[in-house]
Amino acid sequence: MEAIPYYALLSAVAGLVIAVFYYLDVKKASPGNERMVFLMTEIQNGAKAFLKQEYTWVTAFVVVLAVLIGVFIQPFAALSYVLGAVLSGLAGYVGMTVATMANARTTEAAKEGPAKALPIAFRGGAVMGFSVAGLALAGLMGVYIVFVNVLEIDDAFEVITSFGLGASSIALFSRVGGGIFTKAADVGADLVGKVEAGIPEDDPRNPATIADNVGDNVGDVAGMGADLFESYAGSIIAPVALTAFSLSILPEQATENGFLPLLVFPMGVAFIGMIASIIGSFFVRGGSSTDSKALSRALHMGTNVAMAITIVGTIGLALWLFEDSAIFDNQLGLAASVIGGLLVGYLLGKTAEYYTSDHFGPVKAIARDTETGPATTVLKGISVGMISVGASVILLLIGIGVAFWGGSVAINEAGLTELSASIDPDRIEAFGGIYGIAVAAIGMLATTGVVVSVDAYGPIADNAGGIAEMAELDPKVREVTDALDSLGNTTAAVAKGFAVGSAALTALALFKSFEFAILEASGGEQALSLDIGRVPVFVGLFLGAMLPFLFASLTIDAVGRAASKMIVEVRRQFAEIPGLREGKPGVNPDSAKCVAISTNASLKEMIIPGGIAIVVPLVIGFISVDALGGFLAGALVTGFALAIFMANAGGAWDNAKKYIETGAHGGKGSDSHKAAVVGDTVGDPFKDTSGPAMNILIKVMTIVSLVFASAFVAF
């Protein structure tokens, strides 16, 4: 049982080995002709240049926060914080580099059909998937083993939490910066290229096309990877921190029989999930057909196998771990929490799919409303997004209910009270239920390796199509890449459900940990008094509910400003480069300029919204920890609602447009289509910038509060 962290560490290393294996596999495939290699290299260079600059900016931020942590909290915590940030950055860099290698190779393989192309795109994504999962788990387990098991320092659990804050910092900036980049390039490319110049998407004449493709990588690959890195790490940290802070455990007690199962259970689930992901990834093989059902089955197979193994493994783990009958009543209760979390995450993804796929009513209704123009299109999308909040919140609450119930029946609070005789028995009340909620998030994220692989597959297939278009290959190649691409849009739904669902559960668990961390830091003297009827709490709640709106406004505006810079540049190139618009052979746009513009604009724009997320909770916390409690709760519930609204409204508009492009309501070029394009453009920053960043916002604010809890008390 004590060996579980070590096993988890080993499984993480195995994940990294698999990443290397897939990397070599991708590398040996041919990247195609000279033109394709040129395009691939341009995209790769653009993406790398962005990441390098982003990391430069973020490094400054990380250093400042590390110093603060080192001074106010703990030097080792600062170290752990930096490690979390560096590993997250490394995963993003490696994964994105390989993703930008895989795109042209997928295009080349697509010449021989989907059976060849699908595995390359998937394995390109899998390098990201296993880098993220492997580095996150290896780093976290390393920190745990060193500080809890070996050094046994008093603040070991603060040190672990700081690892999560490091990951969160990178995730926040990557999501915001990458999200702004990708949408600025996309909107810029579309508005001038498609609308003004009347040239198709991904046309090589459009100076912003390369930037658009770079955007897919920095936003949907690197940003998403950093997001899942922090979600994954956070979901393991939350139950560990909750256990340690609620029950006031010192590292030397961590191996005591009563506490040990609680501390290592999340790691055990992560271990199982990692092995399951590795096995699952081998099940993804391309068939010979471009039939979307067959392709979809091939891609889903990996996730499904991994989830099935995880479920079975978790049941076994629970039966083995929770034997001590003085502390554990129902051995399977916590397995139920984990599986419940997994199912709810899956259903959240399905709900998102219902509201955003053109197979169902909502998107069809938006498409219908395009017939009365852009205004009704926008209104219908807003109403679809808003009503999807209802279904998602209810699902989430069912998940919370199941997880709470599972934890309650599993853990015998009386037994736990006896064990933790030194602390106030009140602190143990409902511990089981909250612990159940905390582990439910791991249910969704244990299979991060394979889930991220599938998710990163999408932009690779998308890029592959772009390269086919820009390299002017046979339209048949484009057909294959299009089939692979459209698949990516639906499979991403699962990852989205997991990301948003786990964000809420993890934040909730971290929130409870924060309460106990304050109590601990004050030596049991200062308990948070979070009665909603108290004025500081209510004021905090109001501020918390307001913040997500502010954050959304800032990020939407940021996209707008960055996009308009791009538009000016694209217009300039069309005006000043003779022969460009006409497609004269040998005349190339200055793509690098567009990439540079998007890079600079998005990095500049990410500072304020990103900074707010860190600074505001600190300011409130130093004034009143009760207000901070209200603030975190308000931001969590409103941020969750707004995140779901924005993501689903954006997705629904996107697919309504695509649905019309298949010929419905007049098809491409009709007035309906024009209205749908308006909806889609409104939705772009919703679904790819503000919405996904909101999930991280919620957690980063909670975890920064948790890390600084002792500083708030001391102040």
Added chain:
Amino acid sequence: MEAIPYYALLSAVAGLVIAVFYYLDVKKASPGNERMVFLMTEIQNGAKAFLKQEYTWVTAFVVVLAVLIGVFIQPFAALSYVLGAVLSGLAGYVGMTVATMANARTTEAAKEGPAKALPIAFRGGAVMGFSVAGLALAGLMGVYIVFVNVLEIDDAFEVITSFGLGASSIALFSRVGGGIFTKAADVGADLVGKVEAGIPEDDPRNPATIADNVGDNVGDVAGMGADLFESYAGSIIAPVALTAFSLSILPEQATENGFLPLLVFPMGVAFIGMIASIIGSFFVRGGSSTDSKALSRALHMGTNVAMAITIVGTIGLALWLFEDSAIFDNQLGLAASVIGGLLVGYLLGKTAEYYTSDHFGPVKAIARDTETGPATTVLKGISVGMISVGASVILLLIGIGVAFWGGSVAINEAGLTELSASIDPDRIEAFGGIYGIAVAAIGMLATTGVVVSVDAYGPIADNAGGIAEMAELDPKVREVTDALDSLGNTTAAVAKGFAVGSAALTALALFKSFEFAILEASGGEQALSLDIGRVPVFVGLFLGAMLPFLFASLTIDAVGRAASKMIVEVRRQFAEIPGLREGKPGVNPDSAKCVAISTNASLKEMIIPGGIAIVVPLVIGFISVDALGGFLAGALVTGFALAIFMANAGGAWDNAKKYIETGAHGGKGSDSHKAAVVGDTVGDPFKDTSGPAMNILIKVMTIVSLVFASAFVAF
């Protein structure tokens, strides 16, 4: 001091007398030529028909709820509930009838210039203003005197609260139903008339023009009146209920020296405000110039005079009332709360003006973004609306802080504890501050009489312009009515700020009252446990944050569905009535049909969103009162944010369009203008349906919880 409720009652009667006086004044003016009388009658009949049908539907609802209240709570409470509903309905009916008399008379007077026309429009609105304030205050004081002073029944304070619930029920349905009607007609008239048929606004050929004018009356006059009726009543009820429930006062104690000043202070402020409003209303006189500044000064004079008198009077009242030095420390503290509330309400209005007037940056930025099409226009509006939430919440919190501080320094909690020896001293903790918050809302609403007059003036002037256009009068007349109308748009900002600010403060005070009502109903045994960290509270908070999104979605969709029915009908008439589109003399559209369609559609559509607001809190309350507490808090903070977002985004789009129509960015007919029209149409249900209804939603849910508190406990 005991006489204050009687004085307030008398002042209310005086307000009603003034309403009659203004009614006679309006009536004696000439309504103009036959065509104008015909148009006026059509609008009047349409509006009355709507209200009658609306009241029929609402009566069914009121009866059901009255029976529930009678059975579960108290027969007298049911009676008071019905009285609140009936008086609110009566105020709406009377006010709207006179408003629809005043429109043609304003047009006729406009022939002689603004000096004649302004007072008629204002006095037409003043009938609504003083009917609302007079009937609300008279009814409420009547109930107070009968049940607290005369009958002294035990549940007297529940009976008073039920009056507020009656007003809230009507307000909710009027805002939602009226809001759907007005926007369905507006959108329908614009989309087919202006966009498809290419005929100007208010053109007599458009079959939906009359419906559009009816909509102004049922939405902006009757709906707004009912809204302010309940806000006004609620702002007086909240501090009374708070005092009674926190301090566990029986009616026979109400005249005891300690409690009396607390109970009658809000009524005293209302008395002063009523007198001040009457005086203020005499200061509104038209000048001879159509210069907008002069007109604006004339109109604002009424409000400014009334507010100045209220401020001075409140200071005097406080000095006189709060003499007992055992209970009151700083005599002026509560005056500071009231005045602070008034100022914050004013500043909230100014903030709304900043974000929605074309004199400032935000609207200009939206106008600029119309140049890149409707998508960027919509995005910019959304971001403007969202960022306005930040400024508004911070202002509101400053107001809460000032009000809390005022109450804290005013009330000596130790003295109060001695007085209320029978109750747990914990209950008195922070009572002063919360009481301060409760009375701050009255600061904004004491001058309801004149504020509503100015607000109702807007749609009358708007209608007057419509009649001038439809009756094909000299364009000079239209110029005068346009000058009067454009004024209405800016003066309404103050009422909006008051409505939203007071909604938050009142809901907060009622929320606290709810906590104590639960304690009281259980005989002190069941205290709410509203710690955010508890799972039922958190679940409630999540549900509460979700509900405003659901409500917004339903109301937006309702407008869309109702508008599309209208569009179909208008298209049908243009197609089937020969000569209509061409404007052949003697060919008239079937306006009544359009009115009937809008009426039926909007009433059908109001049931579900309206019903949800009543049913959801009841369901949650019977399951868990702690969850209900969380729910109300979540709905309050998120609903407030969403209300501000929607109202300001909608207002900003509207004025960006109007700004472009003055010639900016290409002016009318340009692509920029088309993009601005899209923004405006998206904003229509935001600012006139979902946004304003949200304010009532927040309160109606709180007050229904408060009324049913004893039933929840007994269950």
